[in-house]
Every structure is written in structure tokens, then in C-alpha cells.
Amino acid sequence: MSRVPADLKYTKSHEWVRELPDGSVEVGITDHAQDELGELVFVEVPTEGRTVQAGEACAVVESVKAASDVYSPVSGTVTEGNPRLASEPELVNQDPYGAGWLMRLRPSSRDELQQLLSAADYEAQLAEGDA
């Protein structure tokens, strides 16, 4: 059973979003997503200053098995890509909601944040997928 922290928001494509006190958000992939991908061997994160649209492919996570795009949950400007992942891609497997975060960005609107899935919604989606 994969973990779905209650204090985060989620997307249908298995990203999570954490709202930070300064108004920016942190984005990563869920425990379920990392488990499905298997051991990550390469992660590419966006560079600071890049503007992204909600739903735009902005990072790549590659496991021994396959490459997968990560989509930005909201529109905004990237403030930081996780610099540790270049040499330690396995952090995404080991700590997907913590040290394995992918990027931080400043959302261009608060509305898109309201439209993300709650933990309960996301868990329901996962349960449907298993059925």
C-alpha cells in the first residue's frame, strides 16, 4: 500500500504539490509513482526561471525500466530544481515526499491550486486503478 500524506495535493498523473509558507510550491512524484517506475537511475529537473504551464512536461524520471515525463501541476515560474537528484536519483525512491522533491515553483495563479486533488481524491483514484 503506497503512502498518500494528507497535507499534500495531487494530480491524476501522480505528482504531489506542497504549499510552502512563502507562497511557492514544491512538486514531486508520489510513492505510488516511484514504486511503479522502479529504481530511478536518471532524473532531469527544470532550470530556475523557466516558465511552465499546468500539464506541461517539465521533468524526466528514468528508471532501469523506462523513461517517464513529469507534468507541472500548476502554471508558474520555476524557482529551483532539486540539485541533489543529478547524483542521487534514488532519493526519489527512498523519500518521494521529502528529499526526493523535484522542483519548486511560484504559481502564477491560486485558482489552479484549488483544482488539484485532495489526498482522499487521489487515494480513491489509486483504489480504482487497483480494482
Add this chain to the structure above:
Amino acid sequence: MGRRTPLYELHRTQGARMVEFAGWEMPLHYGSQIEEHHAVRRTAGMFDVSHMGVIDVRGQKARAFLRYLLANDVARLGRPGRALYSCMLNESAGILDDLIVYFLGPESAGSEAFRIVVNAGTREKDLAWIRERAQTFEVEVTERDELAMIAVQGPQARERLAALLAPEDAQTALSLSPFSAAAFGEWFVARTGYTGEDGFEVMLPASDVLRVWRELAERGVSRCGLGARDTLRLEAGMNLYGSDMDENTHPLECGLEWTVAFEPADRSFVGREALEAIRARGSARRRVGLLLEERGVLRSHQKVIVPGVGEGEITSGTFSPTLQRSIALARVPAAQFDRVQVDVRGKLLPARVVEPPFVRRGKVLVG
């Protein structure tokens, strides 16, 4: 639901992540594909390969039949137990399958027996092809569906498997030279494999395989899935049927020219004429190994650009756990060059051309 091997339930209870492969439900890994890979390079690992096809061919004309059926020449199999790797071609020299053929030995009345081990994805097609061509040779073709098969691979694999045999059999098994096999009762133990490491492949009754799997695990042999099997074989520079070759590929363009016996010139085999014509005009493509020089992962079907020469394609690519960088097999124009570019998800990344294998017997062979 796919077909299941006799070890299916055990894989499930041991936490395997299962995956559909060639119509079979097989273990992908048991937690960490990368650790499984390292176990085979460093100590010993075991794979359930019961999905592969085992076909016995026997009769007075069995040898003549196989000399006609296969591109390599079973005349090379002099002593019982000897094994040979070969392609089975169609009339256009396309590869129907790659396989290992073992000489089981002479039988009564001038009859001889051989065993062929074929890929899981092609076993039905192969069996039909073999039976069709066997008609004029009066040989008996039997699929050995009841046999399970496990591969025990790694520098310590042979000793750990031999420990399960009676002492005199263990001695015999440990004295087998590479590409040789011996039968012990209903077991057939071959010093062959698909990892680039030493080891055995063991064909045995399904009723024995659970016990053997458990006893090997108790002796410290790591359970390994298809994921590690793929990265190991790719590091070892071994082709995967369906990826690096298929019916539209001939042996001269996928690194298998060494497996085709053109001598003696008077041996007729299926695909010979077409292959000789290709050889006479020269193959337009060749197989190479690629080492990615930047971060990223090479994958099958990515485009390979050879500046000033043309284009090719990656047929298998992965992250190499031993080299800690990405490696690939590719089919490229048959010219000499040592650097290429690969279109990796829209970016052109530089790669160096090398001669496979990348890794063999635990040693890195490419710099």
C-alpha cells in the same frame, strides 16, 4: 492472464513484482533489480527461465536434419553434452529465433538425440516450423513441456548448484567445460547462460524445482527477475530476440556472423543462399555497442546519427549498473566511425562506438 511456471506461487509469496512477458507471468524483480544485477556479477543469482521452450529431436537422421535446419553446424558437436549457439533462419535469411542446441548423445540403432532450447516468445512458432521441416527426415520432435528450467549465474554459481548434487555428480558437473552439459537422472545441467558470468542452466522436472529454488536461496543465491536478466545480457553484449533481431534481420547485421558456419561449402541449410548473396554484396548495416558520454538513458528505437554517413537505430538500451552509465546495442550503417549522436527525447547526445561485450566475467571491457 498469462501462463505460469511451476515457481509462480513461490515468486508471489517472495514479493516478486510480476510482469507479463511473451504471454507468461514472470518476476520482474524481487525488490531491487540493481542489487540483483550486482549479485550475479559478484556472487550468484538465480532466474526462473521455465518459460523457455525445450524441444528434443531424435532419430537416425537427427544430425542431418539439424545441419539443414540451423545456420551453425551441429557437425561441430562431437562429444555428448557439447552445446552450440545458433540462429534458425527462414529462406530469406531472416532470423526466426536464436537458440542453443545440445548433443544429448547416441542412442540405439544409430539414432542420435539433441536438445534445443528456444525463446519463450517464439516457442510455438518454432515448434511448427521445426515439425514442418522435419517431415522428410523421419525424426521425432518432442516438446518437453514438463521440464522446468532455472539459470544459476555468477562467479560462485556453479559451486552452489553442485552442492545440491550427489558427490560424484557434483564432481562431474564442476568439471564441465564452458558450453558443455551432463545429465544426472532427470536433471540436465549445462554450463551455459545469458549473463556474461559463469554458471549453469538446469533443466529439471517441475516436481523438483521448488525444492531446488529454496535450497539455493538458503545457500545465498539471490533471486533475480527478468529486469536484471536484461541488464546483464546487455552488458554481456548478447542480443535479445525481438529487440536486437527478428525475422527482418539477418545474422550479418546483428553481430552474429560468428555463429554462421559457411564451411563446409557443400552443407545446405535453410537461408544459406540468401545469406551468401548478402555476404557477397556486403551487409549494409552492422551492429555496434554504444557508450553514452553524457547523463541520460539510451533506449530502444532512439535514432542514431552518424555525421556524414547516415542514420541507424538503437535496438536495446539501458542504464548499466556495472558501468554506472548508459549503454546500448545499435544497428548502424556498415562504415567505420567511432562517434555518433543519439536523439534522446529530442536532444542530440554524444555516444562512443565500442565493440561489445561491455562486461564479461565481472570485468569491464570498455573504457
